[in-house]
Amino acid sequence: MTELTGLSIASAREGLQKKQFSALDLTNAHLAAMEKARSLNAFVLETPEQARAMAQASDARISSGSAGPLEGIPLGIKDLFCTKDVRSTACSRILGDFVPTYDSTVTSHLWRDGAVMLGKLNNDEFAMGSSNETSVFGPVVNPWRRRGSNVGAGASGGIEGTHLVPGGSSGGSAAAVAARLCLGATATDTGGSIRQPAAFTGTVGLKPTYGRCSRWGIVAFASSLDQAGPIARTVRDAAILTRSMAGHDPKDSTCANLPVPNYEDAIGKSVKGMRIGIPKEYRLDGMPAEIEKLWSQGIEWLKGAGAEMVDVSLPHTKYALPAYYIVAPAEASSNLARYDGVRYGLREAGRDITATYENTRAKGFGPEVRRRVMIGTYVLSAGYYDAYYLRAQKVRTLIKKDFEDCFKSGVHAMLTPATPSAAFGIGEKSGADPVEMYLNDVFTVTVNMAGLPGISVPAGLDGQGLPLGLQLIGRPFDEETLFSLGQVIEDAAGAFAPQTWWS
Amino acid sequence: MSVDAATVRRIAHLARIAVADDEVEHLRGEINAILAFVEQLSEVNVDGVEPMISVTPMTMVQRADEVTDGGIADQIVRNAPAAQDHYFTVPKVIE
Numbered sequence: 001m002t003e004l005t006g007l008s009i010a011s012a013r014e015g016l017q018k019k020q021f022s023a024l025d026l027t028n029a030h031l032a033a034m035e036k037a038r039s040l041n042a043f044v045l046e047t048p049e050q051a052r053a054m055a056q057a058s059d060a061r062i063s064s065g066s067a068g069p070l071e072g073i074p075l076g077i078k079d080l081f082c083t084k085d086v087r088s089t090a091c092s093r094i095l096g097d098f099v100p101t102y103d104s105t106v107t108s109h110l111w112r113d114g115a116v117m118l119g120k121l122n123n124d125e126f127a128m129g130s131s132n133e134t135s136v137f138g139p140v141v142n143p144w145r146r147r148g149s150n151v152g153a154g155a156s157g158g159i160e161g162t163h164l165v166p167g168g169s170s171g172g173s174a175a176a177v178a179a180r181l182c183l184g185a186t187a188t189d190t191g192g193s194i195r196q197p198a199a200f201t202g203t204v205g206l207k208p209t210y211g212r213c214s215r216w217g218i219v220a221f222a223s224s225l226d227q228a229g230p231i232a233r234t235v236r237d238a239a240i241l242t243r244s245m246a247g248h249d250p251k252d253s254t255c256a257n258l259p260v261p262n263y264e265d266a267i268g269k270s271v272k273g274m275r276i277g278i279p280k281e282y283r284l285d286g287m288p289a290e291i292e293k294l295w296s297q298g299i300e301w302l303k304g305a306g307a308e309m310v311d312v313s314l315p316h317t318k319y320a321l322p323a324y325y326i327v328a329p330a331e332a333s334s335n336l337a338r339y340d341g342v343r344y345g346l347r348e349a350g351r352d353i354t355a356t357y358e359n360t361r362a363k364g365f366g367p368e369v370r371r372r373v374m375i376g377t378y379v380l381s382a383g384y385y386d387a388y389y390l391r392a393q394k395v396r397t398l399i400k401k402d403f404e405d406c407f408k409s410g411v412h413a414m415l416t417p418a419t420p421s422a423a424f425g426i427g428e429k430s431g432a433d434p435v436e437m438y439l440n441d442v443f444t445v446t447v448n449m450a451g452l453p454g455i456s457v458p459a460g461l462d463g464q465g466l467p468l469g470l471q472l473i474g475r476p477f478d479e480e481t482l483f484s485l486g487q488v489i490e491d492a493a494g495a496f497a498p499q500t501w502w503s
Numbered sequence: 504m505s506v507d508a509a510t511v512r513r514i515a516h517l518a519r520i521a522v523a524d525d526e527v528e529h530l531r532g533e534i535n536a537i538l539a540f541v542e543q544l545s546e547v548n549v550d551g552v553e554p555m556i557s558v559t560p561m562t563m564v565q566r567a568d569e570v571t572d573g574g575i576a577d578q579i580v581r582n583a584p585a586a587q588d589h590y591f592t593v594p595k596v597i598e
Binding site: 098099101209210211224225250253254256257316318319321322323325326333337340341342343344345346347349350351352353354355356357358359361362365370371373374375376377378381387388390391392393394395396397398400433434435438449450451476 | 504506510511514515516517518519520521522530533534536537538540541542543544545547549552553554555556557558559561563564566575578579581582583584585591593594595596
């Protein structure tokens with residue numbers, strides 16, 4: 001039965017249609033894999049009973065000929081998504097045992113289409129982090145290890161190496177998909193939180209255009225940047241999931257009222273004649289030679305498929321990350337004001353109402369969240385608003401204009417590295433300077449600032465045997481081009497799977 | 504720009520986060536590291552640039568002014584740390 005966990009969503013869909021196995025078989029195989037992989041800490045809540053009930057309902061619908069597009073497909077759900085009657089915490093102490101009485105729009109779309117929920121996946125607290133180390137449930141372990149490492153395998157004798165982070169904030173989603181604990185997962189991306197963990201785990205991650213997926217029912221971090229998307233093992237699977245997740249929602253006024261294409265149709269489409277921008281500002285000083293090589297390789301692959309490479313310039317690239325670290329904390333400080341210990345979650349009593357707020361938030365928020373809420377409060381405070389927040393929003397206009405100018409000149413998409421390095425060790429970047437961690441998102445954050453779609457596709461392994469990803473950036477609402485180009489990279493690079501050492 | 508200990512305490516109070524005395528210095532260092540990082544924005548010429556309001560062009564839609572949801576008081580107080588008769592209860596606010 002274990003091989004069922006190795007299927008792609010597309011092949012599982014076919015097997016279910018042909019009755020080669022039942023949805024219950026498929027779900028049971030994943031529940032068994034999850035049980036054996038608890039040391040990875042990818043799931044913060046397993047929901048086996050619900051999963052089996054949903055799978056049985058899927059089997060009934062398959063028999064009656066009323067199967068949906070994701071019928072019987074077992075998925076993991078990032079704990080940032082509210083799920084009806086299932087604990088949803090954003091991996092923060094302050095939400096405690098919060099049990100929503102509703103589903104997020106994105107998860108309700110998945111259940112509408114027949115998907116099965118296996119459980120809730122770990123993430124950085126309130127999605128604030130790039131390593132999944134800020135979760136109240138503890139760090140997620142990347143299923144990938146450096147070559148020669150035997151850490152975690154229960155090896156007799158000396159332990160070599162350290163556990164690696166899966167990236168973040170959607171670290172549980174990426175780790176679970178890479179470790180074959182689910183066929184796909186939901187994730188969210190505010191500054192790179194889908195694409196960076198996908199790159200660190202050899203999986204495919206798409207951040208759709210801002211407004212493509214509804215944000216309703218997803219715990220808010222920075223509302224003008226947050227966007228939900230899938231993590232999957234193939235580009236086609238990411239396309240299948242995106243089609244179900246996307247779509248108009250009157251409950252989110254920023255959600256686009258545009259028809260959702262059948263994204264799978266873009267898979268295998270010719271990219272001949274497409275103009276691909278290579279932004280020169282992404283060639284950073286001191287960039288590892290391996291990243292440089294990977295990027296050149298990607299250029300050759302796309303050229304080989306008939307695309308034309310164009311050197312482009314995005315002059316404000318270096319200001320994206322600093323502008324992000326004003327805009328995102330500012331929005332976070334405002335969004336997280338709701339956690340006051342009154343209506344839900346933790347309450348830590350104080351001598352009066354103000355002390356109750358202050359104690360609740362001191363105890364409920366972890367250090368990274370506290371830091372960002374304080375930064376956000378500062379940059380929005382009287383006397384500093386113009387110098388910080390207003391200036392950052394103006395810089396954001398310039399960043400977006402850089403992209404618009406390139407697209408106007410006829411560029412269809414851009415190719416860049418997804419991350420400046422491969423996965424690093426747990427604890428390696430949690431030193432005194434938070435900025436060191438923030439630099440992980442240097443290639444991804446521009447895309448959020450401009451509201452564009454971006455996909456990370458696994459493209460190779462580094463010298464330590466760890467996966468690396470390439471990023472494609474598209475025009476607004478042109479996810480289809482990203483899927484077509486992503487498939488070219490996938491076809492050329494092949495698939496990457498970690499050795500199973502954890503079970 | 505960098506912040507001093509008094510400013511850290513003031514920010515913490517504005518953010519309604521209790522900060523112990525022995526945490527102030529540490530927080531000051533971290534906040535200043537972030538502020539030093541974002542300082543580079545001051546070199547960008549933003550003269551005549553409009554601040555971003557919406558990242559994708561979208562028109563605000565209006566809907567009819569009518570009740571679309573409600574009658575779910577049980578659900579609303581379900582996760583409250585303290586509630587009574589469909590009210591949230593808090594420490595005394597008015598003396």
